[in-house]
Amino acid sequence: MSREQDFDVLIAGGGNAGLCAAVAARREGASVLVLEAASKFYRGGNTRHTRNMRCAHDTATDTLSGPYTEEEFYDDLIRVTEGNTDEELARLMISESKEILTWIAEQGVRFQPSLAGTLSLGRTNSFFLGGGRGMLNALYATAEDLGVDIRYEAEVVAVDVQDGKFSSATCRKDGQDTAVPARSFVAACGGFESNFEWLKEGWGEIADNFLIRGTANNKGTVLKMLMNAGVKTIGDPTQCHAVAIDARAPKYDGGIITRLDCVVFGIVVNREAKRFYDEGEDIWPKRYAVWGRLVAQQPGQIAYIIFDAPSLERFMPSLYPPISAPTVRRLAEELELDPDVLDRTVSEFNAAVQPGTFDSTILDDCRTEGLSPEKTHWAQKIEEAPFYAYPVRPGITFTYLCAKVDREARIVMENGAPSANMFAAGEMMAGNVLGKGYAGGMGMTIGSVFGRIAGREAARLTPGNAGARSAAE
Amino acid sequence: MNVVTPNPGSPVLTDPLDEAERLMTVCNSCRYCEGLCAVFPAMELRRDFPKGDLNYLANLCHACGGCYVDCQFSPPHEFEVNVPKVMATVRADSYATYAWPSALAPLFKRNGLMVSLIAAISVTIFILGFVGWHDPGVLWAVHTGPGAFYKLMPHNTMALIFGIVFLYAILAAVLSLRNFWQDIGNPIGSFAEPISWWQAVKDAGSLRYLDGGGVGCYGEDERPTDKRRLYHHFTFYGFLLCFAATSVATLYHYLLGLEAPYPWYDLPVVLGTLGGIGLIIGPIGLLAEKSKRDPAMTDQQKLGMDVAFLVMLLLTSVSGLLLLMLRETPAMGILLALHLGVVFALFFTMPYGKFMHGLYRFMALVRYAKEMPRD
Numbered sequence: 001m002s003r004e005q006d007f008d009v010l011i012a013g014g015g016n017a018g019l020c021a022a023v024a025a026r027r028e029g030a031s032v033l034v035l036e037a038a039s040k041f042y043r044g045g046n047t048r049h050t051r052n053m054r055c056a057h058d059t060a061t062d063t064l065s066g067p068y069t070e071e072e073f074y075d076d077l078i079r080v081t082e083g084n085t086d087e088e089l090a091r092l093m094i095s096e097s098k099e100i101l102t103w104i105a106e107q108g109v110r111f112q113p114s115l116a117g118t119l120s121l122g123r124t125n126s127f128f129l130g131g132g133r134g135m136l137n138a139l140y141a142t143a144e145d146l147g148v149d150i151r152y153e154a155e156v157v158a159v160d161v162q163d164g165k166f167s168s169a170t171c172r173k174d175g176q177d178t179a180v181p182a183r184s185f186v187a188a189c190g191g192f193e194s195n196f197e198w199l200k201e202g203w204g205e206i207a208d209n210f211l212i213r214g215t216a217n218n219k220g221t222v223l224k225m226l227m228n229a230g231v232k233t234i235g236d237p238t239q240c241h242a243v244a245i246d247a248r249a250p251k252y253d254g255g256i257i258t259r260l261d262c263v264v265f266g267i268v269v270n271r272e273a274k275r276f277y278d279e280g281e282d283i284w285p286k287r288y289a290v291w292g293r294l295v296a297q298q299p300g301q302i303a304y305i306i307f308d309a310p311s312l313e314r315f316m317p318s319l320y321p322p323i324s325a326p327t328v329r330r331l332a333e334e335l336e337l338d339p340d341v342l343d344r345t346v347s348e349f350n351a352a353v354q355p356g357t358f359d360s361t362i363l364d365d366c367r368t369e370g371l372s373p374e375k376t377h378w379a380q381k382i383e384e385a386p387f388y389a390y391p392v393r394p395g396i397t398f399t400y401l402c403a404k405v406d407r408e409a410r411i412v413m414e415n416g417a418p419s420a421n422m423f424a425a426g427e428m429m430a431g432n433v434l435g436k437g438y439a440g441g442m443g444m445t446i447g448s449v450f451g452r453i454a455g456r457e458a459a460r461l462t463p464g465n466a467g468a469r470s471a472a473e
Numbered sequence: 474m475n476v477v478t479p480n481p482g483s484p485v486l487t488d489p490l491d492e493a494e495r496l497m498t499v500c501n502s503c504r505y506c507e508g509l510c511a512v513f514p515a516m517e518l519r520r521d522f523p524k525g526d527l528n529y530l531a532n533l534c535h536a537c538g539g540c541y542v543d544c545q546f547s548p549p550h551e552f553e554v555n556v557p558k559v560m561a562t563v564r565a566d567s568y569a570t571y572a573w574p575s576a577l578a579p580l581f582k583r584n585g586l587m588v589s590l591i592a593a594i595s596v597t598i599f600i601l602g603f604v605g606w607h608d609p610g611v612l613w614a615v616h617t618g619p620g621a622f623y624k625l626m627p628h629n630t631m632a633l634i635f636g637i638v639f640l641y642a643i644l645a646a647v648l649s650l651r652n653f654w655q656d657i658g659n660p661i662g663s664f665a666e667p668i669s670w671w672q673a674v675k676d677a678g679s680l681r682y683l684d685g686g687g688v689g690c691y692g693e694d695e696r697p698t699d700k701r702r703l704y705h706h707f708t709f710y711g712f713l714l715c716f717a718a719t720s721v722a723t724l725y726h727y728l729l730g731l732e733a734p735y736p737w738y739d740l741p742v743v744l745g746t747l748g749g750i751g752l753i754i755g756p757i758g759l760l761a762e763k764s765k766r767d768p769a770m771t772d773q774q775k776l777g778m779d780v781a782f783l784v785m786l787l788l789t790s791v792s793g794l795l796l797l798m799l800r801e802t803p804a805m806g807i808l809l810a811l812h813l814g815v816v817f818a819l820f821f822t823m824p825y826g827k828f829m830h831g832l833y834r835f836m837a838l839v840r841y842a843k844e845m846p847r848d
Contacts, residue, residue, distance in 0.1 A: 041549055048545040051505055110688060112508030115517075129686045130543030131505030137542060137695040255545055257502040257552075317520055319502045319552075 001170070003179045007033040007149070008462040009455065010169055010182035012156045012222050013189030014038070015047040016132075016444055017426025019139040020451030021186045021458065023107055026146040028459035033180065034148060035171050037155040037189070037217045042253075043136065045190050046214035046398070046427065046443075049255040050132035052114075052125040053104075053448060054441035055097040063111040066123040070094050076124075076439055084435030086234075092407055093433055096449045101126060104448055108138035125441040132444075156222050159185070161229035164413040165420040184421040184458035187411070188451060191399035191427045192220020193240055194252060199396070202238030209301035211245060213395045216252040223428065226403055231419070232412045235400035235431030241438050242292025245395030247302055248320050257319040260390050263291060264360055264378040265314055266307030267349055268392075270298040273332060273341035275349070280377035283363065289438060292394040303392050304335055306346065309384040314360065322388035331387045350381040398443065402431040409454035421461050423454035485553050489562040493527045499546065499554055506540040509686040511676075511841050512556070513540070518844060528570065529657035531563035532830075532837040539685030541770045542695045548769070561772040568829050571656065573648035580825035585777025588785060588822050595821070596814030602626070603810050612806040619732040625806055628726065631813070638820045645824035650836055657840055672842035677835050680705055693765045704758030708786060709831070711751020715790070718745030734800055745793060752790030756783040782827030788815045 009025040011018045014036030026032045036043050056070045073094045077085060105111065110129035114122035121127075128135040143150065151173060158170035168181035192198045194216045199207040212218075227233060249258035263279050264287075270276050277294050281287060295303045312322070325331035332342035349368065356366035358380055366379045403424040404412040411422040411429075426447040433446055486492040497516055500506065507513040512534050519526060538557050546552035569581035580587050603612050603625050616624045623631070676682065680702045683690055689697030722741040725731040735742050760783050763776075792812035799808060823829070 041547075110686070112686060115504075115507045115514065127508070129508050129688070130539060131503075131545070133545050134505075134539075134543035141696050250551060253545070253550065255503075256505070257499060257546070313520060317498070317501050319499055321498075 001177050001179050004033070004171070004181070007031050007180070007182040009033070009184050009186060009458045010180055011035070011186040011188055011455075012169065013045065013187070013426070013428075014043050014140075014150065014152075015045040015188065015190065015426060015447065016050070016135070016139070017428070017447035017451035017454075018186070018188035019044075019136070019143055020104070020107075020448045021188055021423070021425055021455030022143050022148045022150075023139065023146060024452045024455030025186075025459040026143065026148050026455075028456055028462075030459035030462045032143075032148045032455075033182070034143070034150045035154040035156055035169075035180070036150065036152050038152065038215065040152050042215065042217070043140070043152060044133070045217060047132045047136055047447070049214050049253075050128075050135075050441075050444050051256070052121065052127040052441045053097075053100075053444035054125050054439065055101045055445060056094055057098060057101060060123075063113045063126060064123060065113075068124045070098070073097070073124075077433070077442070080437035080439045080442075081433075081435050082437065084437075086432050086435075088407065089405070089432050093446060093449045096453070097445050100445070100448045100452065103452065108142045109135050110138065121440055156189070156225075159222070159225045159229065161226075161422070164230065164411075164417065164422070166422045183463075184423065184461045186409075186423045186425060186451075186454045186458050187222050187226060187403065187428050188425045188447075188454070189222050189428060190215070190218035190220075191240075191402065191430075192223060193218050193396045193399045195219040195221075198224075199240070199399075202240075203296070206296065206301050209393060210242070210296070211247075211249050211254065211258075211393050211395045212252045213243075213245065213249075213254060213258070213397050214252070218398075218427070220399070223401070223403065226411065226422070226424075230414045231422075232404040232414045232416070233401055234404040235402050235435060237401040239401075239436075240399045241289060241397040242296060242394045243288050243397065244291035244295050244303070244392040246318060246320050247391035247393040249393075249395065254319075254395070258395065259288075260305065260315075260318055260392060261288065262305055262307060262311065262315045262390065263287060265311035265380075266305055266382055266388075267345070267375065268294075268303050268305050269337070269342065269345055270303050271300045271337070273337040273345055275345060275371075275373065276303075278373045278376050280363075280367065280375040280379060283361075291392070292396070295392055296394040301393055304337070305390045305392060306331070306342075306382060306387065307389075308382045308387050311380075312388060318390070320390075322390050324386045324388050326385050326387070328382075328387050331389055335389055335391070346382050349375070349379075350383060353379045353381050397438075398427055398430070400431045400435065402427070402429050405429045405432055405450070407453075408457045409450045410457065421458070423458050425451040425454040485555075489559060489566060490524055490527055493531065493559050493563045494522045496554055496556055496559055497522045497527070497530065499552060500540075500556065503546070505545075506543060506556075509539040509543070510535065510537060510682040511838070511845075512560070512682075514845060515841055525656040525658055527563055528567040528653070529837055529840055531560045531567060532653075532833040533682075533841055534560040534564065535680065535683040535690075535834070536561055536771070537683050537685045537689075537701075538691030538767075538770050539688070539697070542691045542697075555770065557770040558772055561775060564830070564833075565772065565775040565778060567653070567833065568649075568825075571649045571652040571833075572825060573645050573652065577645075577825055580822070581778070583777065584775075584826055585781040588778075588781035588818070588826055591822055592785060592788070592815060592818035595818035596811055599810040599814040599817070600807065603806060612810075613803045614806070615801065615803055616805060617801050619734070621800070621805070622733055622809055625809055626813070628732070632723070632726075635813075635817065635820070638817055642820045642823040646829065646832055649824055649829065650832055653833055654836055654840075657837070666839075666843060669839050669842035673835055673838035676838045676842070677831070691767070691770070692762055693767055700758065701762050704755050704762060706755070707751045708755030708759060708783075711748045711753075711755050711790070712786065714744050714748025715752060715793070716748075718742070718748055737797075742797065746797065749790040749794045749797075752786050753794070756787040756790075759783055760787075778827050785815065785819050785822070785826075789819055 008030035011034045056073045112129045154173040157172045166185040245258040329339040332339035352368035352371045409423045410418040546554040569578040572578040689699040796808045
């Protein structure tokens with residue numbers, strides 16, 4: 001096996017976290033190599049599909065409509081995770097997030113005010129101009145200008161770790177394996193959501209019917225290597241963030257445009273043409289993450305959102321047109337459902353709808369009575385042709401299992417001791433902060449904050465570097 | 474269930490308008506690019522995209538390339554979202570669609586060749602005209618002092634010929650724009666709305682939407698620069714200065730009775746010289762940027778039209794400046810024929826070439842200002 005020159009910092013993964021680590025380490029004077037498994041076009045993993053980051057700020061800015069204090073951020077985090085977080089790391093992330101807004105802009109990333117459709121996040125979240133790929137382009141340009149080495153289609157296939165100390169990784173590029181020694185290692189290469197064999201360990205065979213919303217490269221191989229090397233993990237190994245997305249989406253990388261948020265406007269039936277859950281339970285975004293799991297529990301892991309003509313233009317258009325038919329029975333035929341059953345499901349639903357005033361922005365008083373399950377809000381009769389349907393499947397966004405880290409983004413070993421020279425950032429350690437649930441933009445905040453910390457700390461292990469110190473310290 | 478992937482996720486459609494409709498459907502379900510330019514906010518006001526609206530959006534697109542470079546679904550992604558390229562095709566096709574008279578719309582096909590031919594014929598006719606009018610010796614003689622040009626061609630003849638072709642160009646352009654304005658969903662009565670016009674003047678004059686949302690536009694890679702905007706400013710304002718030079722000279726002639734050529738420090742010459750310099754730097758810069766641009770986001774088949782227009786502008790400025798420098802030598806006659814021939818061809822081909830992009834884009838910006846909330 002050939003051998004690469006020595007680098008101070010080796011980074012696995014070229015997404016937001018990896019690039020922030022690379023830029024931060026390089027700015028501290030370290031030599032940095034980034035190994036990105038994807039091609040140049042697909043570089044950056046799930047960052048490509050993101051759009052904003054959630055950072056605390058004390059005042060409104062050009063691109064943020066009002067203040068979002070650290071306390072409010074913390075409250076939101078506690079609410080979405082139901083307390084399933086490491087308080088110390090959560091508070092660190094939130095307090096660092098303030099500075100990240102300026103720091104990331106200094107690295108060339110541009111923000112824009114939130115516009116139509118995203119106004120609800122306009123105060124809390126900073127939107128990247130052009131979205132996540134625009135953000136990546138800016139970070140890559142900055143990293144290249146600083147002299148960071150970047151290799152594409154270069155996958156880490158092995159790591160050499162002894163007693164929690166990293167010495168080298170094996171990089172596979174064009175079928176050639178190369179040893180890449182480095183003084184420190186930053187793992188920033190995502191979770192394992194695109195590894196179906198691993199998903200099946202938690203979900204069983206039904207995982208075959210899941211769609212992956214982002215990159216096909218998040219196979220969790222480095223996470224697995226680290227686990228084998230005695231790294232402590234955190235987060236439920238069986239859990240993932242799943243939303244209901246258009247069933248016609250491609251297996252990977254369908255991204256944002258396959259999402260559907262029209263559950264409230266109609267009913268959702270399974271392959272048996274029967275309803276299975278209260279479509280009016282909660283407002284977005286809370287219901288968003290619930291439905292992926294619900295559909296996963298249905299036969300064939302598929303469901304159909306059924307609505308009628310007046311609702312067609314009430315929600316964000318999606319990539320695929322809805323399937324339409326002049327009658328409910330014909331719609332059932334199009335969907336290959338039992339027409340008698342679907343017709344009965346819709347009729348029973350319509351008969352149970354109570355009078356009320358429809359308002360999709362609040363928990364309104366439109367509900368059913370006498371159904372099982374009831375639809376507790378936004379219940380309106382489905383009676384005006386044409387009738388529409390969207391088929392949906394679970395779309396997996398990310399997994400929760402990850403490496404345990406400390407305040408320096410340093411990986412913690414099974415015995416509780418921090419690794420001498422291994423760090424983790426991004427989805428690789430997001431579960432430390434986000435043990436459950438999700439709130440928009442938080443993944444990117446974790447990536448940038450801990451990426452920057454990891455890069456800075458990793459660079460300090462370089463001899464002769466300002467602030468360098470021994471690993472024993 | 475039928476889980477066959479329907480239209481929007483399928484590969485590129487052959488008809489450019491169909492493909493543009495597919496892309497707008499895809500983009501409308503994403504909207505990440507809404508901060509980049511005017512196209513996406515305008516798209517968000519719509520759910521369906523009839524042909525007129527697509528032509529409007531295509532002319533609103535300044536081809537900065539920002540959305541291509543920032544798009545997670547651009548090729549090689551299977552959704553093949555390439556907005557700049559498809560908009561370039563639709564835009565160029567729209568010039569032919571709305572051209573007046575429609576009988577001359579075929580001039581947009583192989584436009585580069587057509588413009589070259591018309592320019593060559595025009596220059597030839599001017600040379601032959603100079604020779605035929607007088608004896609061949611006049612062409613190579615040295616003429617100086619006021620009225621020197623008019624020894625080759627009487628001023629009234631010159632004014633008449635250029636007046637006619639200029640008025641024709643205006644008429645054809647206005648009637649073409651009228652077709653466009655109606656097709657993009659504007660009743661003729663809604664034409665006059667000063668505030669929208671003023672907004673469009675500001676947006677067009679600053680090339681507000683050729684900056685990828687503030688970072689610049691994209692040429693060879695994913696690093697933005699502001700060069701195209703700079704060179705376009707040289708070209709556009711150079712053109713305006715040249716136009717002003719001609720207008721001032723016409724006023725000098727008819728109102729003040731002052732005959733060209735004018736001394737170098739006189740207003741028409743100063744304006745013309747500055748404009749001419751702009752029209753040399755600008756087109757050369759734009760041609761250079763064009764040659765470096767990633768071909769993936771341009772319509773290579775429409776390159777001829779773009780290049781022909783830039784070369785015509787360059788020939789106008791070069792021949793004009795040469796005429797200024799050599800007007801007291803025997804080369805003056807042939808240079809005057811060249812300059813007038815090129816300018817005549819430029820005017821004549823204006824309604825049937827790349828020149829129209831500015832007018833359609835301006836009208837699209839008026840439309841945009843009308844339908845969007847004010848800044």
